[in-house]
Amino acid sequence: MTTEECIGLAKKYLMNTYSQAPIVLLKGNGARVWDEEGKEYLDFAAGIAVNNLGHAHPKVVEAIRKQAGVLMHVSNLYYIDMQIRFGRMLVENSFAGKVFFCNSGAEANEAAIKLARKYGRDRMGGKFGIITMENAFHGRTLATLAATGQKKYQEGFEPLPDGFRQVPFNDTASLEKAVDAGTCAVMLEPIQGVGGVIVPGEDYLKEVRELCTRKGILMILDEVQTGMGRTGRLFAHQLYGVVPDIMTLAKGIGGGFPLGAMLAADDVASAFGPGSHASTFGGNPLAMAASAATLRTMLDEKIPERAAEIGMYFFEKLVELRGKHAGIGEIRGKGLMLGMELGEKAPACVAACREKGLLIDSTTRSLRFVPPLIVTRDEVNRAADIIDEVLNIL
Numbered sequence: 164m165t166t167e168e169c170i171g172l173a174k175k176y177l178m179n180t181y182s183q184a185p186i187v188l189l190k191g192n193g194a195r196v197w198d199e200e201g202k203e204y205l206d207f208a209a210g211i212a213v214n215n216l217g218h219a220h221p222k223v224v225e226a227i228r229k230q231a232g233v234l235m236h237v238s239n240l241y242y243i244d245m246q247i248r249f250g251r252m253l254v255e256n257s258f259a260g261k262v263f264f265c266n267s268g269a270e271a272n273e274a275a276i277k278l279a280r281k282y283g284r285d286r287m288g289g290k291f292g293i294i295t296m297e298n299a300f301h302g303r304t305l306a307t308l309a310a311t312g313q314k315k316y317q318e319g320f321e322p323l324p325d326g327f328r329q330v331p332f333n334d335t336a337s338l339e340k341a342v343d344a345g346t347c348a349v350m351l352e353p354i355q356g357v358g359g360v361i362v363p364g365e366d367y368l369k370e371v372r373e374l375c376t377r378k379g380i381l382m383i384l385d386e387v388q389t390g391m392g393r394t395g396r397l398f399a400h401q402l403y404g405v406v407p408d409i410m411t412l413a414k415g416i417g418g419g420f421p422l423g424a425m426l427a428a429d430d431v432a433s434a435f436g437p438g439s440h441a442s443t444f445g446g447n448p449l450a451m452a453a454s455a456a457t458l459r460t461m462l463d464e465k466i467p468e469r470a471a472e473i474g475m476y477f478f479e480k481l482v483e484l485r486g487k488h489a490g491i492g493e494i495r496g497k498g499l500m501l502g503m504e505l506g507e508k509a510p511a512c513v514a515a516c517r518e519k520g521l522l523i524d525s526t527t528r529s530l531r532f533v534p535p536l537i538v539t540r541d542e543v544n545r546a547a548d549i550i551d552e553v554l555n556i557l
């Protein structure tokens with residue numbers, strides 16, 4: 164099929180929920196992808212912070228190939244060997260005592276919200292209020308939309324579930340004021356992703372942790388985007404020296420295979436019992452094999468450390484660009500989760516970069532860079548050169 168034929172058929176058969184760029188990607192390897200016309204791109208969007216090990220990583224491919232021929236799916240009515248193995252690995256490499264598996268970020272956040280409510284019901288005398296942040300993003304299901312709290316995502320889908328209210332991000336005083344007798348949890352991203360790569364002050368998460376502990380409420384961290392090495396540590400909360408009560412993961416966890424996970428300290432996790440929550444596909448052997456190979460590779464090859472180092476290099480490149488071009492605002496981020504303020508030019512810049520063979524995306528008025536964590540300095544140089552060329556003509 165030609166690109167034009169693909170686009171025609173997509174418009175005919177697929178629900179119109181995305182505004183898609185006019186290319187059809189057919190193949191990937193490392194940090195590069197190729198479209199239907201054979202054109203090569205540097206993929207600095209990485210499936211929206213998903214392909215942390217790049218495309219077609221041999222260890223992940225091999226694990227999926229092998230597991231697919233042995234056992235792809237059985238239900239959670241029975242113990243699943245691969246789920247126990249990967250669950251143990253994830254727990255042993257995190258603060259958590261227990262993990263629940265699902266299939267996406269929104270589902271992981273739904274699970275976190277349900278666990279916090281159940282804990283509030285059983286152990287906090289029925290509290291169910293959850294405070295979230297303005298400009299947050301937690302997913303597209305009804306409850307996670309309510310948590311997201313942004314009108315543009317909510318409009319047309321009301322009424323939304325009750326029990327959520329938002330306060331400004333990076334503002335401990337407002338948060339403290341909002342916590343009341345009905346609050347059971349605070350839920351936030353360590354660094355806001357979809358909201359434009361917004362990095363809080365160095366002490367903010369510590370202050371939130373201290374507040375949650377003092378008030379006896381749960382701290383839920385949505386690490387769907389920041390987790391799995393993206394920010395230079397396996398989990399972003401490790402950058403800030405805090406430990407949450409509940410954490411959600413998805414995006415990069417499966418090396419491109421869909422998986423979501425909700426982790427909690429043992430005491431919190433114990434609010435769930437048989438029948439409390441479930442997912443037919445959650446933790447299925449194939450997803451577990453892909454994710455175990457991904458995490459094993461991350462740890463063996465010190466991928467988070469690599470993300471920190473190359474992220475610093477990329478950050479400096481972006482600062483250099485700011486020195487050369489007018490109109491670049493703040494440059495933000497940690498590790499390989501970086502944003503560059505560009506105002507109204509951001510969408511045009513994304514399109515022009517694509518023409519020149521670089522895939523990035525933009526959030527509100529910023530460019531967002533979330534390349535595979537295995538990206539090389541040469542590839543970063545090439546990306547910076549393309550952005551440089553584009554800013555010359557914009």
Ligand SMILES: *Cc1c(COP(=O)(O)O)cnc(C)c1O
Pocket residue numbers: 266267268269270272300301302303352356357385386387388389413414
């Ligand atoms: C992408 C994202 C989600 C939603 O994940 P899905 O897999 O699309 O449901 C939730 N929270 C954050 C922080 C995200 O970046």
